[in-house]
Amino acid sequence: MQKISQYIAIRDNRVLWNDNVVFEGQSSDFKDFAKELYQHLEINYPKFYKMDNLCKLAFLASEIALTNNEEEDIALLFCNKEGSLDSDLQHQKLISNIDNFYPSPALFVYTLPNISIGEVSIRHQLKSESMFLLADRYQSEYIAPYCELLINSSKANKVLCGWLKMINGDYQANFYLVEPEGILEHNIENIDQIINK
Amino acid sequence: MKQAYIHESNIISPLGFTTDENFEAVRAGKTGIQKLKLNGILDEVFISSINEDQVEALFARLSLTSASSRIEKLAIAALFPLIQDRKSLENSLLIVSATKGNVKALAENDTEASDIPTLAKNIATYFGFQKEPLIVSNACVSGLMALSIAKRYLQLGLFEDAYIVAFDEVSTFVQSGFNSFQAVSSEACRPYDQDRSGVSLGEAAVACHVSTERQSDSVRVAGDANINDANHISGPSRTGEGLFLSIQKALDEAQLRAENIDYIVGHGTATIYNDEMEAIAFNRADLSTVPLASYKGNYGHTLGASGLLECVLLVECMRRNLLLPSKGFQVLGTSQPIEVLTAERKCDIRVALKTASGFGGTNTAIILSKD
Numbered sequence: 248m249q250k251i252s253q254y255i256a257i258r259d260n261r262v263l264w265n266d267n268v269v270f271e272g273q274s275s276d277f278k279d280f281a282k283e284l285y286q287h288l289e290i291n292y293p294k295f296y297k298m299d300n301l302c303k304l305a306f307l308a309s310e311i312a313l314t315n316n317e318e319e320d321i322a323l324l325f326c327n328k329e330g331s332l333d334s335d336l337q338h339q340k341l342i343s344n345i346d347n348f349y350p351s352p353a354l355f356v357y358t359l360p361n362i363s364i365g366e367v368s369i370r371h372q373l374k375s376e377s378m379f380l381l382a383d384r385y386q387s388e389y390i391a392p393y394c395e396l397l398i399n400s401s402k403a404n405k406v407l408c409g410w411l412k413m414i415n416g417d418y419q420a421n422f423y424l425v426e427p428e429g430i431l432e433h434n435i436e437n438i439d440q441i442i443n444k
Numbered sequence: 445m446k447q448a449y450i451h452e453s454n455i456i457s458p459l460g461f462t463t464d465e466n467f468e469a470v471r472a473g474k475t476g477i478q479k480l481k482l483n484g485i486l487d488e489v490f491i492s493s494i495n496e497d498q499v500e501a502l503f504a505r506l507s508l509t510s511a512s513s514r515i516e517k518l519a520i521a522a523l524f525p526l527i528q529d530r531k532s533l534e535n536s537l538l539i540v541s542a543t544k545g546n547v548k549a550l551a552e553n554d555t556e557a558s559d560i561p562t563l564a565k566n567i568a569t570y571f572g573f574q575k576e577p578l579i580v581s582n583a584c585v586s587g588l589m590a591l592s593i594a595k596r597y598l599q600l601g602l603f604e605d606a607y608i609v610a611f612d613e614v615s616t617f618v619q620s621g622f623n624s625f626q627a628v629s630s631e632a633c634r635p636y637d638q639d640r641s642g643v644s645l646g647e648a649a650v651a652c653h654v655s656t657e658r659q660s661d662s663v664r665v666a667g668d669a670n671i672n673d674a675n676h677i678s679g680p681s682r683t684g685e686g687l688f689l690s691i692q693k694a695l696d697e698a699q700l701r702a703e704n705i706d707y708i709v710g711h712g713t714a715t716i717y718n719d720e721m722e723a724i725a726f727n728r729a730d731l732s733t734v735p736l737a738s739y740k741g742n743y744g745h746t747l748g749a750s751g752l753l754e755c756v757l758l759v760e761c762m763r764r765n766l767l768l769p770s771k772g773f774q775v776l777g778t779s780q781p782i783e784v785l786t787a788e789r790k791c792d793i794r795v796a797l798k799t800a801s802g803f804g805g806t807n808t809a810i811i812l813s814k815d
Contacts, residue, residue, distance in 0.1 A: 323672075328561055330581055335558070335617075339550040342620045348486060355621035356678040356803055359543060361582045365804030368674040374689055377672050377806065378589065381579040383561045389578055392600050393593070402669070402693070 249398055250429025251437060252405075255311050256444040257284075257304065258419040263444065264311060265430070277418045281307060297353065298366060299334045301327075301413040305363035306370065308420040312407055313371055318426075322376035322403035323364045324390060327411040328383055331360045336415075363411070376403050385410045385421075387438040394425045394433065410442050448595035448654050449662035450812070453756035456522050457648040457743060458492050461502055467760045470742050470768055471788065477632040477644045477744050482616055490632050492646030492744035493614045494518075512566060513546045513557060515649075519567050519611045522649035526607060527571050537603040538577040540564040541590040541610035543748040547617045567609065575603075581748070584711070584802030585670065586610065587650065588751025592668040592808055594654045605655035612747035614647045625678070627715050633745075635712030635738035635770055636719050636784045638777030643713045646744025650752045663759045666795070666813035667698030673805035680717050680801060684725025687801055690809035691729045694797075698811040702730040705811075706793045707767050709758045711800045712738020713745050714772070718801060723778035731797070732781045735789065741771030751800040751808065762793045762814050 256263040260280050262270040270287055272280040281303045285295055288310055295306060305325060313321070334357040341350040356362060361379035368377065376397060380386070394406040405426040412419040421442045431437045454462060458476025459469035476492035499518070503509060506524055508517045519540075527533070542560055549557035556562070564577045578597075580590045587610035594606040612618075622628050622643060629642040654665070671693065673686035681687075695701060708731060710722050726732055739754050746753055761768055769785040776784065796812045 328559075330560055332555060332558070335547065335550060336555070338621065339617060342616065343551070345486075348616075348620050349624045350620065352621070352625045352678065355624050358617075358621060359581075359583045359803050361802075361804040361806060362677050364582075364672065365677040365806070368672040368805060369677070372674050374671055374674045374685060376670050377582075378580065378593065378670060379582045381560050381564075381581050382576070383565075386576065386578070389576075389597075392602060393596065396596055396600055400697075 249395055249425050249427060249433040251431040251433050252424045252426050252429035253312060254423035254441040255308050256421050257308055262311065277416050292370065299357035301331060301333055301360065301411060302357065302363045302366045304413050304418055304420050305409060305411055306366055308409060308422040309367040309407060312422050312424050318405055320375050320404040321373050322397050322406040323367060323373065324378050324406055325364055325409045325411060326380040326382060326385060327360060328381065329414050330381055331358045333413050333415065334358050385442040387435045391433060391435055391438055446599050446601055446656045448598040448656065448665045449658050450665065450759050451653040451655060451659060451662065452526050453652040454522050454525050455648060455650050455753060455756065456518055458494050459742060463756060463760060467757060470739060470757060473771060475632055475742050475771060476646060482619055489619060490629060490644045491614050492644060494647060515546045515611060515613050516563055516566055518649035519609050520570050522611065522651040523571065523607060523609050526651050526653050533571060533573045535604040536573060537575060537597055537606040538568050538573045539590045539594055539606055539608045540567065540577050540579045541586040541608065541748050541752065543581060543583060543586055543612055544615065544618060547615050548613065550617065583804050583806055584747055585751055585800040585806045585808040586748040587753065588755055588798060588800040588808040588810060589670055590752060591665065591755060592670055592810060595665040595668055598654065598656050605653065607651065607653055608752060609649065609651045610749040610752040611649035612647060612749050614645050619645055629714060632772060633714035633740055634772035635714040635740050636777060636782065637773045638775045640714040640716065640719060640777055642715050644744035646746045648743060648746040648749040648753050650749050650756060652752060652756050661763055663762050664813045664815060665810060667694035667811040668809065669693035670808045673807065675805055677805065678803055680721035681805065684721045684728060686805055686807040687722065687725035687799060688728045690807045691725065691797065694809040694811045698813060700795055700811060704795045705731060705734050705797050706791060706795055707761065708734050708736045708797045709754050710736055710738050712740050714740055720778050723780040723782045726782055727780040733783050735767050735783050735785045737768055737770035737785050755798045755810065758796055758798050758812065762796055762812060765790060765792050767791050
């Protein structure tokens with residue numbers, strides 16, 4: 248049985264790391280809050296500003312989870328309900344105007360939810376296993392054994408799991424890192440508590 | 445460790461409404477790609493779409509006349525012949541693969557109808573699956589990744605068997621996006637060819653049954669990996685890193701080597717960069733002389749359906765010991781040598797490789813074995 252080594256919640260302008268508030272932003276608007284948190288983390292990564300909101304959220308949560316990380320073989324397993332709907336709506340709005348039928352590719356690429364995995368993989372140079380799942384709720388009963396299999400079969404050394412919500416500025420991220428050593432048992436009860444924080 | 449075996453499949457596409465019909469159509473060199481007007485305003489484009497009259501007749505024959513969306517009915521129609529005689533789905537997993545689902549609903553401001561989890565639940569409810577479905581939405585590797593995770597869940601011993609359904613429709617939403625990348629071919633797409641100029645989009649719904657039970661014509665999923673390039677969100681890696689690593693890891697798991705592979709069905713979208721990336725990855729993996737085909741010249745790029753569609757056709761090739769050629773290919777257009785097939789060949793296929801790559805730097809490789 249693997250362990251959960253840390254967990255992160257981002258919501259209501261705040262970042263909680265293992266239940267402790269480690270950052271509190273001033274703005275209730277996600278874009279502004281994301282910028283505040285980006286600056287607080289003292290990251291120099293200009294690509295951040297090109298990302299859509301879903302990717303920014305996944306990026307920031309991963310940034311915190313992977314602080315001081317040296318492990319290269321970390322699988323990424325992200326899930327949400329809406330897919331890329333937040334960016335889909337923007338793309339749809341643009342192409343509804345027939346003069347704009349061929350909008351910028353810089354927007355279209357974000358109409359896939361797994362781009363968030365791509366952004367985090369590039370940032371942390373994770374040439375590793377990854378998967379993006381959709382569901383109404385976090386499917387811990389499926390995801391927990393899958394993480395165990397990835398690590399036990401040496402397909403990954405750690406797994407970063409994330410539940411994301413991003414739609415019209417309404418946001419929440421609950422991430423946790425699974426590895427052989429940690430602070431919590433990697434079981435469904437603990438996972439469900441982390442996801443609902 | 446439990447093993448995962450591929451059993452029956454079904455393909456609904458412009459080339460037919462069963463796997464057999466589709467196999468024979470590809471064997472005969474047919475293509476569903478034609479010049480069509482996608483809507484009243486835009487220029488004609490090369491796409492592969494299912495004939496509306498035929499699809500309506502299919503829905504009527506299966507009594508799928510309720511008010512649900514066309515894509516939902518296509519998915520149910522694909523699964524139908526695989527499940528109709530099943531008595532219990534109590535220990536069966538349903539895996540759904542789609543990149544966009546019913547994205548057409550967005551044009552009518554109906555975000556609820558575009559919700560993929562709702563669509564998946566409707567499919568599960570229709571057939572009476574007891575467990576919640578798993579939904580893979582991982583760009584253009586989704587269909588093949590669905591097979592990879594089906595195998596992993598069967599290995600975990602959580603389910604007796606898994607049904608996979610993978611689908612996507614042609615839509616102005618996706619067409620406009622690929623157009624904005626200038627990634628759309630001005631003729632029927634020509635994978636790996638020197639005159640290739642981009643994708644043709646297509647649509648399909650594909651279903652497949654996988655279980656731990658070996659049968660006489662079973663093909664085993666012997667190894668699999670899904671490794672990201674960590675390089676670029678919309679451009680393939682110039683070194684083919686993620687695809688190369690996926691192939692290596694899948695071979696390692698299968699305890700096989702490159703020399704064991706008899707046939708490769710690649711992703712082969714016919715964009716300049718994708719096909720070049722594949723050629724580099726196949727060379728790095730010592731696979732440059734293995735017969736290779738892409739079926740995109742027959743179907744176009746069916747997005748979330750493509751990986752599973754091409755994989756179940758590959759399984760039929762293995763069962764019949766036939767290598768099918770790569771439609772649209774004439775003269776090699778990649779910097780590295782690859783053995784693209786231009787004619788059908790008889791060959792005892794013991795081991796085959798299926799790959800897929802997509803936006804977000806995602807790659808999947810699956811080793812299939814007839815043992």
